[in-house]
Amino acid sequence: MDRSAIEKIVELGAPNIHVEGGYTYSDKELNVIEGPKVPTLTFHTLEGLVYTLLAEQAEFNGPLLIDVNDEATVKVFSAISLNDRQREVPYLVRAELVSIPFNQRLDYETMMITLKSKFVETPELLELVKLLGTITEENSAQLSDDGFTQTVVVRKGIALKDNKAVNPIVNLKPYRTFNEVEQPESQFLLRLSEGGNVALYEADGGAWKLQARRNVADYLKSALADLIEAGRVIVVE
Known part of the structure; x- marks a missing residue:
């Protein structure tokens, strides 16, 4: 064997x-x-x-x-x-x-739709939507001619119709947990940039997750x- x-x-x-x-x-x-x-x-x-x-x-x-x-x-x-x-x-x-496009630039129309459809309506949200509604895209040129020289002033970017101050930190409640419970509020950094773009950057270090679980x-x-x-x-x- x-x-x-x-x-x-x-x-x-x-x-x-x-x-x-x-x-x-x-x-x-x-x-x-x-x-x-x-x-x-x-x-x-x-x-x-x-x-x-x-x-x-x-x-x-x-x-x-x-x-x-x-x-x-x-x-x-x-x-x-x-x-x-x-x-x-x-x-x-x-x-x-729902997927919420944080930390990226969006045109202000897309941002307005996102805010109205994917966030809980709060006084601060309504104020932000009202603020974004005053945005205009500025792309103009002014010509000055005195017969000897010409001067051209070009303006590009975004402007606010009412010349309001923009608070960079906003408190919002996005839909990020089960609908049966209160959505946790957290802070976001609001950034406006050229081309009429708007971005919301998460600024609470993920503390909202703890509140959501609670x-x-x-x-x-x-x-x-x-x-x-x-x-x-x-x-x-």
Whole structure:
């Protein structure tokens, strides 16, 4: 019998288990047979998750852990299985968010449409829209001729009709998390440039993400208060 045949017989044999110093050792790799798990059900609203949890939470053996992963994602985990030490992920919520062109120059008409369709209407937003409505693109030349010399003055760029001062920092509420919760307010740097271009640069260092997660967690804690009090649901952020 050759060596490969002997090694194959050894491989097919039962593993040798040895306990030493409180640790269990094996001469073969052992794999845990996982128990059956439910497929993940995906939602796009927090309201859909709440209704489903109220209807189905009794089907799970232990408390469900709701993790507000980020401003647009919520994951629900089951309790740890006693058989394979794994968790199910029965529910997942992903917000359907609009794309907002921050940190880039837009013509003022596109910026006006963006502000009106992708931001919560607030007094400061209305003031900004009113300000941008006074923008004119200036591209003119004035000729002066006294019979001996000619002078030409060329003006290019953008101007404000009412000659208003522009506040460079604005506080706005873009739609950046689930619609069921209050959108977090954050600061933006407003820049006007030649060619009638306008840009909004994020200026809060990403602090809005923390507030968004807190708003989502607060919504779930309120909507699932009875299940939380009964120890059937835990909400973390």
